[in-house]
Amino acid sequence: MYWELELILFIFLLITAYIALEANDLLIAVVMLTAFSFLMALLFTTMGAVDVGFTEAVVGAGVTGILLIVAIYQTTYKTED
Amino acid sequence: MTNKEQSPIILLGSRFLSPYIMVFGFYVIFHGHYSPGGGFQGGTLLAASLLLIRIASGTEIASLQFKDYLATPYAALGVLIYFGTGLTAIFTGGYFLDYEQLPIPGLEAADLRYWGILIVELGIGLTVMTVLVLIYDNMVKGEDYA
Numbered sequence: 001m002y003w004e005l006e007l008i009l010f011i012f013l014l015i016t017a018y019i020a021l022e023a024n025d026l027l028i029a030v031v032m033l034t035a036f037s038f039l040m041a042l043l044f045t046t047m048g049a050v051d052v053g054f055t056e057a058v059v060g061a062g063v064t065g066i067l068l069i070v071a072i073y074q075t076t077y078k079t080e081d
Numbered sequence: 082m083t084n085k086e087q088s089p090i091i092l093l094g095s096r097f098l099s100p101y102i103m104v105f106g107f108y109v110i111f112h113g114h115y116s117p118g119g120g121f122q123g124g125t126l127l128a129a130s131l132l133l134i135r136i137a138s139g140t141e142i143a144s145l146q147f148k149d150y151l152a153t154p155y156a157a158l159g160v161l162i163y164f165g166t167g168l169t170a171i172f173t174g175g176y177f178l179d180y181e182q183l184p185i186p187g188l189e190a191a192d193l194r195y196w197g198i199l200i201v202e203l204g205i206g207l208t209v210m211t212v213l214v215l216i217y218d219n220m221v222k223g224e225d226y227a
Contacts, residue, residue: 051117058122062129063213066136070220 002046009046013039024079026072034065087138095137102130110206114198120205127206128213135217149218156211162204166197 013036020032037060044053106126113119135143167178175182180197181190188196 054117054122058125058129063125063132066129066132067217067220069136070217074220 006043006046009039009043013043026077026079027069030065030068030072033068034061037061037064091137092142095133099130099133102126102133106130106206110202111199113202114195120202121209123202124206124209125213127210131210131214132217135214135221140221147214149214152211152215152218156208156215159204159206159208159211162207163201166201166204170197 016032016036016039020029020036023029023032037056041053041057041061044050044056103126106123106129108123109118109126110120110123113123131143131147134146140149166180166183169184170179170182171177173182173184178197178201180194183193183197185193185196
């Protein structure tokens with residue numbers, strides 16, 4: 001039904017996942033993971049699971065980003081590999 | 082969180098945004114019976130509005146909004162609300178969380194289910210909010226870290 005929208009969302013999902021894996025600056029990885037969670041929430045909503053999408057948007061794109069940023073402040077910004 | 086120079090734009094922006102997130106969290110909790118959402122999502126939204134102030138302005142200003150030593154008692158209070166509702170239904174002759182057996186006078190079975198779910202979700206929201214704030218405070222403080 002919404003296959004064009006879902007195709008665009010899947011392409012952006014792959015892009016954000018690839019950037020989050022390949023980034024050397026961990027802050028970029030955290031922001032890309034947050035964008036990944038938001039796109040996942042939109043995909044869940046297009047599949048009709050509004051409750052799951054709402055939970056994903058609130059937890060994955062909201063609180064997890066804050067906690068990961070705190071973890072970065074406690075440790076280091078850059079990865080060695 | 083850190084002691085670098087404060088940015089007034091970030092502080093004012095988060096102070097503008099935080100009450101609206103909090104109102105939306107209360108909306109999600111109080112409409113949890115007949116729309117998507119409920120105690121967990123609403124509590125997480127309330128925690129997000131508290132953590133926004135905490136991450137933008139530091140611990141001193143954020144303790145004016147929600148003091149960190151209140152987090153553990155409120156979490157225990159939320160768990161007590163949840164299990165108190167469930168065990169009250171057991172003691173009055175039903176099953177655990179059997180809302181129709183709650184001893185509230187003058188209500189029909191449908192109204193009893195309505196109020197029972199609302200009370201339970203208030204407990205869940207309180208616990209989720211305070212435990213997420215507790216996790217943030219302990220990560221910033223670094224008690225197990227030094």
